[in-house]
Amino acid sequence: MNNEKLIDLCVDALDRTKRKGADEVEVYAESVRTITVTIEKNDLQVSRAQKEKMIGVRAMCDKRVGFASTNDPTAIDETCVDAVTLAKASPADENNLLPHPEKSDYVSGIYDPDCEGFTIDRAIEQAVKMLDIARSIDRRLILGNGEFSVHIGTRALINSKGVSWSEPESLFVYYALATARDGEEVSNMDYQFDATRNAGSIDVEPITRRACENALGSLGAKKGESFNGQVVLSPNAAQSLFASLILFQANAKNVLRGMSKWQNMRGNTVASDLISVVDDGRLPNGVGTASFDREGVAHKRLELIKNGVLTSFMHNTYTAAAMGMENTGHAAGSARSVPGIGASNFEILPGEKSKDELIAEIDKGVLVTRFSGRADPVSGDFSGVAKGGYLIEKGRISRPIRGTLIAGNAFEALKSLSGVSREQERVFSLTLPYLRLERISVTAG
Amino acid sequence: MLQLLQEISARASVWVELRYHVRRSKRISVRNGKLEESSTLRLAGIGVRALIDGVFGFASTTDLSEKGIARAVSAAESAARASAAAKREKMRSFPHVALASGEFAVKTHDPLDDHSLSEKLALVLRIDERIRSATKKIVSSSVAYSELQDEKIIVTSDGAAAHIIDAKPDFRVLAVAQQNGDQAMGTDSVGISGGFSDLFAGRTPEQMADNAVRIAVDQLQADYATGEKATVVLDPGLVGVLSHEAIGHTVEADLVRSGAITSGKIGTQVGSDLVTLCDSGPSQYQPHAAGELLVDDEGVKTGRTVIIDHGILRSYLHNRESAAYFGVEPTGNARAFEYSDEPLIRMRNTYIEPGTSSVEETIAGVKHGYYLQGLGGGGQADSNAEFMFGVREAHEILDGKIGRMVRGVTISGNAFEVLKSVDAVADDFSWGLGAGHCGKGQLAKVDAGGPHLRCIVTIGGRQE
Numbered sequence: 001m002n003n004e005k006l007i008d009l010c011v012d013a014l015d016r017t018k019r020k021g022a023d024e025v026e027v028y029a030e031s032v033r034t035i036t037v038t039i040e041k042n043d044l045q046v047s048r049a050q051k052e053k054m055i056g057v058r059a060m061c062d063k064r065v066g067f068a069s070t071n072d073p074t075a076i077d078e079t080c081v082d083a084v085t086l087a088k089a090s091p092a093d094e095n096n097l098l099p100h101p102e103k104s105d106y107v108s109g110i111y112d113p114d115c116e117g118f119t120i121d122r123a124i125e126q127a128v129k130m131l132d133i134a135r136s137i138d139r140r141l142i143l144g145n146g147e148f149s150v151h152i153g154t155r156a157l158i159n160s161k162g163v164s165w166s167e168p169e170s171l172f173v174y175y176a177l178a179t180a181r182d183g184e185e186v187s188n189m190d191y192q193f194d195a196t197r198n199a200g201s202i203d204v205e206p207i208t209r210r211a212c213e214n215a216l217g218s219l220g221a222k223k224g225e226s227f228n229g230q231v232v233l234s235p236n237a238a239q240s241l242f243a244s245l246i247l248f249q250a251n252a253k254n255v256l257r258g259m260s261k262w263q264n265m266r267g268n269t270v271a272s273d274l275i276s277v278v279d280d281g282r283l284p285n286g287v288g289t290a291s292f293d294r295e296g297v298a299h300k301r302l303e304l305i306k307n308g309v310l311t312s313f314m315h316n317t318y319t320a321a322a323m324g325m326e327n328t329g330h331a332a333g334s335a336r337s338v339p340g341i342g343a344s345n346f347e348i349l350p351g352e353k354s355k356d357e358l359i360a361e362i363d364k365g366v367l368v369t370r371f372s373g374r375a376d377p378v379s380g381d382f383s384g385v386a387k388g389g390y391l392i393e394k395g396r397i398s399r400p401i402r403g404t405l406i407a408g409n410a411f412e413a414l415k416s417l418s419g420v421s422r423e424q425e426r427v428f429s430l431t432l433p434y435l436r437l438e439r440i441s442v443t444a445g
Numbered sequence: 446m447l448q449l450l451q452e453i454s455a456r457a458s459v460w461v462e463l464r465y466h467v468r469r470s471k472r473i474s475v476r477n478g479k480l481e482e483s484s485t486l487r488l489a490g491i492g493v494r495a496l497i498d499g500v501f502g503f504a505s506t507t508d509l510s511e512k513g514i515a516r517a518v519s520a521a522e523s524a525a526r527a528s529a530a531a532k533r534e535k536m537r538s539f540p541h542v543a544l545a546s547g548e549f550a551v552k553t554h555d556p557l558d559d560h561s562l563s564e565k566l567a568l569v570l571r572i573d574e575r576i577r578s579a580t581k582k583i584v585s586s587s588v589a590y591s592e593l594q595d596e597k598i599i600v601t602s603d604g605a606a607a608h609i610i611d612a613k614p615d616f617r618v619l620a621v622a623q624q625n626g627d628q629a630m631g632t633d634s635v636g637i638s639g640g641f642s643d644l645f646a647g648r649t650p651e652q653m654a655d656n657a658v659r660i661a662v663d664q665l666q667a668d669y670a671t672g673e674k675a676t677v678v679l680d681p682g683l684v685g686v687l688s689h690e691a692i693g694h695t696v697e698a699d700l701v702r703s704g705a706i707t708s709g710k711i712g713t714q715v716g717s718d719l720v721t722l723c724d725s726g727p728s729q730y731q732p733h734a735a736g737e738l739l740v741d742d743e744g745v746k747t748g749r750t751v752i753i754d755h756g757i758l759r760s761y762l763h764n765r766e767s768a769a770y771f772g773v774e775p776t777g778n779a780r781a782f783e784y785s786d787e788p789l790i791r792m793r794n795t796y797i798e799p800g801t802s803s804v805e806e807t808i809a810g811v812k813h814g815y816y817l818q819g820l821g822g823g824g825q826a827d828s829n830a831e832f833m834f835g836v837r838e839a840h841e842i843l844d845g846k847i848g849r850m851v852r853g854v855t856i857s858g859n860a861f862e863v864l865k866s867v868d869a870v871a872d873d874f875s876w877g878l879g880a881g882h883c884g885k886g887q888l889a890k891v892d893a894g895g896p897h898l899r900c901i902v903t904i905g906g907r908q909e
Contacts, residue, residue: 037528041512041703044532047524049504050785052490065480071507072467081561082485090480090561091570120520121527128531149481257476338482 004320006031006053007166009076013057017080022059022087022218024098025160029055030335032153035120037127039146039176042134044127049120056235059083063092067338070235091301095321101162104199104298107282110225114199115152115170116139116151121198123148126204133208138180140219141212145177155290165443170339171287172196174204178211188368188402190214190390191236194426195287213350214369215358217400218388224392225402230365230418231406232358232392235425243346244428245410246277248377250312252303252319253341261376261411262310270310271414274351278304279314280433281329281344284313288344288429295331295339302328308415309416316341318430347431351420355434358419365392366404366442375410383407403445414438446511447608448643452467453514457602459525460496460539461511461518465598466743466784470878473566474589475573476699481587490784500528500536501766505785511705530688540674540769544605549739550613551611552732555640558594562827562907565590572654574653576620582665584628588654589596590614593890597742602780605744613637613735613890614644615880618653622661629667629852632821632837636879636890637727638737646733647875650691665848670839670851675904677856678807678812678897680844682877683834688722689795689878691860693893694885696760696777697790698767703829706861707758716759717862721798722753724762726777727878734794735879736891738780742788751863764790774802782887789885797895804897809845809872815904816840816847817856819877826860833857855905863900871897 010027016024031053040044056069057079067077068087080328126148134141148352151173156166173195182189187404192214233241247272262270281299282287292298295317298419302313314330315323315338359367366389375382389401467489474481480592490507491514498513504526506517529535535638547581567586574593576586592614599607615636622629633653637644648656679687681899695705702708707715716722728734736748743765751759761771764779767790779788808816876894 043534044528045526046787047502048787049520049524050505051508051517053507065483067482068486069484070489072487072489073507075487075489078489079485085562086483086485086566089566090483091478093479120524123533124527186552286848354579356804 001228007158007164010156010158013055013076013080013293013396014160015060015138016077017057017083018154018296020080022061022084022309024060026053026058026098026295028157028335029384031055032151034149034151036125036147036149037123037180039127039131039143041144042142043130043445044124044381047124047294053394054335055079056337057083058338060088060096060098061087062095063094064088065096066090069336095318096199097321098159098161098315099163099317099327101380102298104291106167108178108208109284110197111168111287112170112198115150120197123150126174126313127179130174130204130208132211133177133205135178137212139211140182140218141215142179142181143176144179148174154327157292158295165220165296167291169290170197172199174207176208176211178215180215182219185219186216187215188369189387193428197285204424219400220399221402224366224389224442226402226442226444227364228416228439228441230362231437231442232365232367233435233437234369235427235434237371238348238432238435239427239430241375241410242414242435244375245305245377245380247343249348252313252315252316252323254312255404256319256322265310266313268310269308271305271308271413272417273308274417274420275305275308275414276303276349278303278349279343279346283345286345286429290344293329293331294333296327297327297331297345308399310419314341314343343429345429345431348420348433350422350424350433352422353419355421355423358434358436359392359397359420360395362395365393366390366401367397368406380409380411382410400415405443405445407441413440447598447606449511449514450598451606452516453511454600454602456517457495459522461521461601462494462599462601462743463514464781466490466492467596469594470592470595471562471565472591475569475584476587478573482810483560484752488673488783491517491587492781492784492786493517493521494787495525496539496546497522497525498529499537500525500532501529502526503787512529536766536769539767539773540775541603542600542745542775544603544744545607545740546605546828549605549607549609551737551739553612553636553640553644557594557612557614557641560641563751566732568650568656572618572650575654576618576658579655580662582622582624582662583620583658586624587619588908589617594782598741599742599744599765601744601855607740607744609740612639614641615735616644616650616653619879620657620904622665624665627665629661629664630666631657633657634880636735636736636881637733639733643733664852667850669853670904673842673904674901675813675901676899676900678811678816680897681820681873681875681894682819682861683817683836684895684898685795685876686798686834687832687860687863687880688797689792689883689891689893690893691826691830692722692864693718693792694723694763694794694826695830698761698763698771699790700828701761702767702770706830707761709760712739713758713889714756715861716756717867718752718756719800719867719870720753720756720864721751722796723749723751723798724778724792724795726793729796730799730874731858734876734892736794738777738793741777741779742781743775743779745775745779746778747793749767750776762790762792766790780889782889786887791885791889792883792891794876794892796893797870797898798873799874800808801870802871804871804873807869807897808842808847810869811842811845811897814842815854815856816842830860832860856902857905858902863902866901867898869899873897
């Protein structure tokens with residue numbers, strides 16, 4: 001389906017919904033074609049080809065809102081009727097508003113025309129390449145899980161205030177989960193991810209290699225030591241412990257619900273001054289890059305935390321109106337549901353020291369590649385196992401450890417952290433550095 | 446559509462499975478008097494599997510024209526052919542089974558469509574208001590109604606031709622009470638297969654609201670439990686949670702092949718001989734189980750699968766592929782949530798068979814222990830059957846009598862150890878896990894339940 005046709009579908013649905021009695025209407029449509037090849041237990045698992053076109057209609061009648069969606073082109077009229085019926089039966093809320101059009105350019109580089117000819121055979125080739133790389137590195141390696149997928153689609157959005165967008169995109173996604181087995185010993189499972197917008201720059205090798213090498217490196221892990229001290233988190237572990245927490249706390253919907261501990265902290269220190277966080281919906285080659293958000297507000301670069309100070313919450317039209325703040329263009333979600341709030345390309349900005357320099361300054365500590373456990377984004381409490389853990393002694397990684405528990409509170413750890421690496425890695429749509437934490441309880445399991 | 450699918454399947458040069466699925470769903474949720482969501486979703490599409498050299502390929506499409514479906518069939522074939530060239534492990538044989546043909550519809554007394562969207566929305570708003578106005582102690586409320594209405598047609602090259610009609614509504618309430626800075630939560634929920642009046646046949650929405658309020662408010666007065674290994678009587682809801690979460694997942698044949706704890710244990714004693722545990726497509730003992738499935742998504746007619754018979758492990762849960770691998774009959778557990786999902790091994794309605802004791806006797810036999818009702822605050826279980834569940838409502842039992850309420854209770858242990866400790870199974874029965882979904886990559890509507898049952902578990906004590 002090409003752009004024009006999708007936007008025509010939106011215009012038709014908007015007109016119908018108005019005729020059914022809505023005074024404001026938003027129509028969002030997504031058309032997507034996906035090819036997915038999955039890997040399981042060192043073998044290809046399944047190959048899938050899928051096609052779907054979804055349309056979501058949000059109708060407002062006197063500040064009352066109703067929503068209906070469908071993938072069925074013969075059910076558009078019924079969908080418009082449902083949205084209006086629900087709106088009329090709903091309680092009014094003065095913050096039910098739609099955004100006005102604004103002047104903004106389309107981002108470039110998120111659609112590669114070459115992706116159109118990408119076949120399922122080529123996707124299988126890439127998955128087989130991942131399996132071959134693992135086999136060539138070491139016979140003890142197992143790719144327990146993995147995927148190569150292609151997403152080619154178009155998003156279109158129009159509303160009755162005059163907002164109108166339509167944009168094609170392409171995305172190639174690949175990840176590998178590797179373990180190594182030596183006799184009875186099973187290593188830590190390591191997980192690596194990457195993605196690209198261009199067919200020409202697909203390269204499954206670095207992530208496959210990294211997952212395999214990390215798994216091999218953790219073989220021979222023995223019991224660690226118990227102490228209270230420094231812990232270095234990999235980008236993957238930083239995602240589990242901090243990114244989810246920041247995303248929850250900075251979400252204006254959670255502020256409105258009274259669930260965010262940061263609700264009165266704007267302009268105040270919430271983290272070490274080494275920490276700066278941005279969300280950039282226009283990041284070149286970003287997984288979450290798009291010109292407009294789920295309500296048709298232009299994406300921009302937003303600073304969430306600057307040198308430890310909370311500078312902004314993530315808003316959609318509703319929360320911005322309810323809290324009297326500026327809409328930051330963070331409406332998120334699919335055409336199947338009403339817009340929520342979410343980040344696009346979340347990034348903890350890099351620091352000045354290298355990862356090795358951060359480690360070199362540690363007398364005794366632990367490097368955590370992956371965190372498996374409980375991390376409560378509301379209370380900040382975390383406790384769990386340091387997977388792919390390494391003991392750090394006298395500034396060097398001394399040996400792999402297993403079963404080591406780490407526990408603490410992420411709000412406190414964020415404030416007391418003492419290092420941010422200049423290296424960053426991509427974890428889905430997040431870009432994160434290594435982080436060095438202080439005063440963490442480390443228990444040998 | 447049935448005829449069209451049969452024609453397309455007849456023209457295919459390889460084995461194919463065509464699954465046409467139209468779903469209409471509605472969701473209404475209100476929180477503290479504010480509407481969180483009121484929405485409808487209509488999905489229509491076809492999922493196709495093709496089998497070439499023992500390897501499946503999958504494709505799905507929303508283009509329901511003859512050409513569109515034929516394109517999806519050839520996409521599935523290409524996927525299977527390309528995978529077959531590269532995949533190492535292939536299915537050696539695909540078993541011939543009697544496949545379903547004809548009409549299959551869940552029993553519905555009062556069709557969901559006879560009740561308008563406005564009526565359902567008004568109900569949710571009214572019940573939310575009822576919770577918040579019950580007492581000044583209530584500080585937060587939430588109420589949600591949702592429904593799925595499905596029509597499926599499943600056609601396979603080897604003879605399935607089933608037309609399936611299904612309807613599954615559910616209703617959930619939550620109340621949070623507060624006093625002197627202390628908060629407590631009460632919940633109630635129901636989910637079924639059937640019609641609108643079937644949904645509220647057991648408890649009215651008002652009774653559910655009052656129940657949630659009572660649990661939340663009473664907990665404010667309750668002391669925290671102390672951690673100990675204790676004799677407990679589980680209500681049908683918790684018996685269902687134990688059967689589904691802690692036991693059921695470990696007998697799904699794909700997880701058995703990945704090394705679940707039940708691997709290699711068929712024919713061995715895994716529980717007390719008082720325990721017979723089943724997973725059934727049709728409802729048993731009580732109608733309208735939420736996981737009701739008359740024909741699975743591979744076109745296999747479902748029945749009642751006895752997993753544990755008087756303490757002996759008898760069967761895993763299978764799709765056609767795993768049944769071929771283990772050399773047994775498929776059990777009708779292949780399920781796909783939406784048209785674009787491939788069928789996976791999933792549970793349906795998982796339960797323990799009623800026994801012979803009365804509920805009163807079951808409780809009277811406890812000198813010191815707890816009476817535990819319903820799942821609250823989530824939980825988790827692993828493929829080694831280790832579990833931890835939060836309990837919605839807990840009372841002490843002293844000298845065979847139900848005493849004071851205690852709060853903050855969790856139960857944990859190894860599910861098979863718990864089954865071995867069962868020394869009384871009551872003669873009652875109900876379903877209790879109908880609201881919400883089970884997740885395993887994709888969602889599924891399931892149910893679980895049983896009678897009251899007496900066993901030993903580890904009680905987790907005070908936790909803030």
